[in-house]
Amino acid sequence: MILTVTLNTALDLTYAVPALTPHTTHRVTDVAERPGGKGVNVARVLAALGHETVVTGFAGGPTGEVLRGLLAPLPVRDALVPTSDATRRTVAVVDTATGDATHFNEPGPVITPAEWAALVSSYEELLAGARAVALCGSLPRGVHVGAYGELVRRARRAGVPVLLDTSGEPLRRGIAARPDLVKPNADELAALTGSREPLRAARDARRRGAHAVVASLGPDGLLAVTPDGTWTAAPPARVAGNPTGAGDSAVAGLLSALVEGEPWPRRLARATALATATVYARTAGxxxxxxxxxxLERVTVTEHATAA
Amino acid sequence: MILTVTLNTALDLTYAVPALTPHTTHRVTDVAERPGGKGVNVARVLAALGHETVVTGFAGGPTGEVLRGLLAPLPVRDALVPTSDATRRTVAVVDTATGDATHFNEPGPVITPAEWAALVSSYEELLAGARAVALCGSLPRGVHVGAYGELVRRARRAGVPVLLDTSGEPLRRGIAARPDLVKPNADELAALTGSREPLRAARDARRRGAHAVVASLGPDGLLAVTPDGTWTAAPPARVAGNPTGAGDSAVAGLLSALVEGEPWPRRLARATALATATVYARTAGxxxxxxxxxxLERVTVTEHATAA
Structure with missing residues (x-):
């Protein structure tokens, strides 16, 4: 199975309104509730691709109960660790006329030391049965900033390939623990390395500890800098749509192709096709x-001669 | 005891953000959850004034559970009727710099005929012990538009003074059942009568069936047109602040003074003082x-010679 870790899960609410006008009252015409957080999104795509998938991380309070209730009918196994504080909500207000979204993200729970210890213990047990693990998203309050570094080291010790998809200081600290793969977007990569030149920045990220770097460059597709070579993967055409969740679908593509033993060009083609098919979809994510x-047949993968 | 009826209760969320910018992502810096809906607000103020208070209406789903959990420590009795559909949320996004609020109101549950019948049955039992009843706010889906008319008639049959505070067609239909008192704001009164001249409109509302009309005119205070006379009540000065809940506090003032046997001028003084003290308060409602x-000492109540 593939394990995804979402320390800051969320109950994602999407509100449809005719148009957002600040400082007025809006009647919401449609409400959608989804289980959210980046690792939960990754798990949903992995399951759709036919992979046995386990979700861990934290969930608590009434919002956590709703989140778990929404996960229950999905073909993913819920191994979330209970917390006394409540899971956060995110609210996306979508203008029905234009599709433009305005996001409000609650800060989320404060995790206690005992809850963190319970998560680490459960994670160790789950690693024993995992063929790959994805560590995804922001850290909730109360979890030490080096948490991803700790989870990366434990995965490596267990011999399980580990992908890290986060940002800021948690990425900086996690990358130093030598994950097999990081998947920053252009902004996250620039924040980490100080360079907005993707190839230069991806090489810098490898020097910081990542064995391989796959940078998601929005509509330009992916750039992979790996020990086996350097590639770009591009969709057949620029796509208009909602990019929410495209990065998570790319992570699912990379991980699923990894555990299937596919070589890099096919991993990148799959990730690019999934990300693009996510932008096309009417429902975010x-x-x-x-x-x-x-x-999948029409993604262009190009190998670059430049040394990684 | 005083009974308040809130057919469309809400879990009220208030999100603090530095400033609302459409089509961007906001980190919410503070989240407040309160039990909401107009009759719930009225009950909270009645309880603070020392009145035994019972809350009925509908609550269901995980949001209804949270609402009831937030009501539990308050000195009001929860007689809410369970529903299979979930209670709505409202989200108020407040810009911390300016205090300006942007509201998003979910549509709320669909009430089944059996749930409506259960409410009416419970309402009849509660009326037996009530000294006054307030019917407050919008109707949820599934409840017939003449619902308030039915609840007004049952209160009158039980000999319990009944105040109706709603708008639109539910107000139009409810007023025809001859409530003791309606408390429209200026917009609701204009929508009902077609007149923006408050005295003329209030007299028209009496002709439509209300025994007495107390119109809330925002910072100008209250206008009361009753069988006993016509009064205005004005706060000592115009107040800057958050008017959310001021109308509900006015309802609590009117009802509490009514059951205490106070004459109209003292009822109006209390309602005006409570509404103004609500605008002053830092927390909405x-x-x-x-x-x-x-x-209370400084509200000016003026009797007008004009025939009601």
Missing amino acids: EFDAARYGEL | EFDAARYGEL
Whole structure:
């Protein structure tokens, strides 16, 4: 199975309004509730691809109960660790006329030392059955900033390939623990390295400890700098749509192809096709399965001679 | 005891953000959860004034559970009727720099015929012990538009004074059932009668069936047109602050003074002082108790010779 870790899970609410006008009252015409957080999104895509998937991280309070209730019918196993504080909500207000979204993210729970210890203990047990692990998203309050470094080291000690997808100081500290793969977007990579030149920045990220770097460059696709070579992967055309969740779908593509033993070019093609099919989908974070099949044949993967 | 009915209760969330910028992502710096809906607000103020208070209406789903959990420590009795659909949320996004609020109101549950029947049955039992009843706010989906008319008639049959505070068609239909008192604001009164001249409109509302009309005119205070006379009540000065909940505090003032046997001028003074003390309070919907005491002495109530 593939394990995804979401320390700061969320109950994602999407509110449809005709148009957002600050400092007025809006009647919400439609409400959607989804289990959220980056690792939960990754797990949903992995499950859709037919992989046995386990979700861990934290969930608590009434919002955590709703989150778990929404996970229950999905083909992913819930191994979330209970917390006394409540899981955060995120609210995305979508203007129905334009599709533009305005996001409000609650700060989330404060995790106690005992809850963190329970998570680490459960994580160790789950690693024994995992073929790969993804560590995804922000850290909740109360969890030490080196938490991802600790989880990376434990995965490596267990011999399980580990992907880290976070930002800021948690990324900086996590990368030093030598994860197999990091998947920053252009902004996260620039914040880490100080360079907005993706190839230069990705090489810098490798020097900081990542064995391989796959940078998501939005509509330009992916740049991979690995011990085996350097590649770019681009979708067949620029896509208009909602990019929410595209990065999480890319992570699912990379991990699923990794555990299937696919070589880098096929991992990148899959990740690019899934990310693009997610932008096409009408519901944020879902992917359009028919488009995915078409796109997989039409992604262009180019190897670059430049030394990694 | 005083009974308040809130058919469309809400879990009120207040999000603090530095400033609302449409189509961007906001980190919410503070989250407050309160039990909401107009009759719940009225009950909270009645309880603070020392009145035994019972809250009925509908609550369901995880949001309804949270609402009831937040009601539990308050000195009001929870007689809410369970629903299978979930209670709505409202989200108020407040810019911390300016205090300006942007509101998002979920549509709320769909009430089944069996749930409505359960409410009516419970309401009849509660009326037997009630000295007054307030019917407050919008109707949830599934409840017939004449619902307030039905609840007004049952209160009158039980000999319990009934105040109706709603708007639109539910007000139009409810007023025809001859409530003892309606408390529209200027906009609601204009929508009902077609007149923006408050005295003319209030007289029209009486002709439509209300025994007495107390119109809340924002910073100008209250206008009362009753069988006993016509009065205006004005706060000592215009107040800057958050008017959320001021109308609900006015309802609590009117009802509490009614059951205490106070004459109209003292009912109006209390309602005006409570509404003004609510605008002063830092938390939306709370009232500043010290200010209330001061204001009560300083509200100006003027009787008008004009025939009601």
